Amino acid sequence: MSPPCVVVTTAMLLLLLTAAAARDTCSGVTPAPPQRGARVSLASVGGRGDGRTLNTAAFARAVAQIERGGGGGTQLYVPPGVWLTGPFNLTSHMTLFLARGAVIRAHQDTASWPLVDPLPSYGRGRELPGGRYMSFINGNGLQDVVITGDNGTIDGQGSVWWDMWRKRTLPFTRPNLLELMSSTDVTISNLVFQDSPLWNIHPVYCSNVVVANVTILAPHDSPLTDGIDPDSSSNVCIEDCYISTGDDMISIKSGWDQYGIAFGRPSSGITVQRITGSSPFGRPSSGIWWRRKRPSQALEFVQHGGWDQHQDQLRKGRIHPKHHYL
Ligand SMILES: *[C@@H]1O[C@H](CO)[C@@H](O)[C@H](O)[C@H]1NC(C)=O
Ligand SMILES: *[C@@H]1O[C@H](CO)[C@@H](O)[C@H](O)[C@H]1NC(C)=O
Numbered sequence: 390m391s392p393p394c395v396v397v398t399t400a401m402l403l404l405l406l407t408a409a410a411a412r413d414t415c416s417g418v419t420p421a422p423p424q425r426g427a428r429v430s431l432a433s434v435g436g437r438g439d440g441r442t443l444n445t446a447a448f449a450r451a452v453a454q455i456e457r458g459g460g461g462g463t464q465l466y467v468p469p470g471v472w473l474t475g476p477f478n479l480t481s482h483m484t485l486f487l488a489r490g491a492v493i494r495a496h497q498d499t500a501s502w503p504l505v506d507p508l509p510s511y512g513r514g515r516e517l518p519g520g521r522y523m524s525f526i527n528g529n530g531l532q533d534v535v536i537t538g539d540n541g542t543i544d545g546q547g548s549v550w551w552d553m554w555r556k557r558t559l560p561f562t563r564p565n566l567l568e569l570m571s572s573t574d575v576t577i578s579n580l581v582f583q584d585s586p587l588w589n590i591h592p593v594y595c596s597n598v599v600v601a602n603v604t605i606l607a608p609h610d611s612p613l614t615d616g617i618d619p620d621s622s623s624n625v626c627i628e629d630c631y632i633s634t635g636d637d638m639i640s641i642k643s644g645w646d647q648y649g650i651a652f653g654r655p656s657s658g659i660t661v662q663r664i665t666g667s668s669p670f671g672r673p674s675s676g677i678w679w680r681r682k683r684p685s686q687a688l689e690f691v692q693h694g695g696w697d698q699h700q701d702q703l704r705k706g707r708i709h710p711k712h713h714y715l
């Protein structure tokens with residue numbers, strides 16, 4: 390065999406291996422996160438995991454400290470215990486690590502929950518006009534973020550929000566449990582998400598996102614507690630998750646109605662594989678859902694929503710949502 394022939398054969402083999410790897414695992418979707426050079430424990434910045442002390446300021450202090458740090462970034466270590474807190478922000482080049490037995494628990498004081506602007510691709514809160522409550526764990530414009538652990542729990546204590554929704558006393562759109570906006574290179578893995586006020590995991594305007602090995606739990610009668618909603622995001626890989634909530638297990642979105650179309654950012658390059666769990670529906674309601682294990686699929690979803698779902702008279706129009714399944 391002449392040398393050029395060997396070169397061609399090796400290249401073809403590599404191509405085949407790459408294709409097989411891309412189908413079976415999410416590895417390679419985000420760059421391997423660097424070893425974090427530094428570690429901050431929530432306990433060392435004044436936090437108390439006693440289930441009663443409010444740790445909002447401790448989280449803010451830890452994240453500010455990480456923001457000032459350099460190098461390969463910093464791990465924020467959450468030790469075993471119940472860490473009650475209000476909503477907080479993440480920063481770039483950080484790993485949020487929840488030890489086994491660590492629970493980050495949202496407080497239920499809805500009146501003190503900060504409001505944020507609606508998403509430009511929604512035009513208003515998804516449930517009510519105006520702004521919306523900040524997500525419990527929130528990141529905006531970040532890079533290189535890992536949210537992981539030894540199966541620790543992020544608990545939204547959503548029942549207080551579900552009750553307001555049922556009694557129609559919500560002033561604004563409910564918070565999501567975890568939202569990352571305009572961020573790249575994000576990994577969310579090896580954790581339990583439970584009782585989200587609204588959607589559980591919401592990457593919006595993001596690219597290079599992996600969600601793997603997470604358990605997402607909420608009662609079947611909890612309103613609109615979607616599992617994972619990639620929204621106007623690209624290169625998202627979701628695998629090996631168990632999802633049982635009150636709404637869609639996974640729903641791929643690109644904004645809402647006229648606002649989504651005007652914003653014009655589709656979701657693309659979405660891979661979903663080995664998802665198990667259950668949803669309260671006998672059939673899909675929106676986006677995509679799974680009852681059982683399904684083979685991997687790559688999808689592009691251009692527009693989510695129906696006709697005239699906005700009760701916004703100024704922008705009323707009959708628009709056909711366009712769906713592309715690849
Ligand atoms: C979170 O970050 C946003 C900017 O993205 C800022 O406006 C807000 O005050 C921060 N909120 C908290 C609770 O730190
Ligand atoms: C993580 O916790 C969930 C909920 O308790 C459980 O179902 C799952 O098996 C656990 N996973 C691991 C790897 O321990």
Ligand SMILES: *[C@@H]1O[C@H](CO)[C@@H](O)[C@H](O)[C@H]1NC(C)=O
Nearest residue numbers: 576577578579599601602629
């Ligand atoms: C998910 O779990 C599997 C099996 O333990 C592991 O090989 C893989 O690296 C995990 N994925 C992530 C993104 O942590």
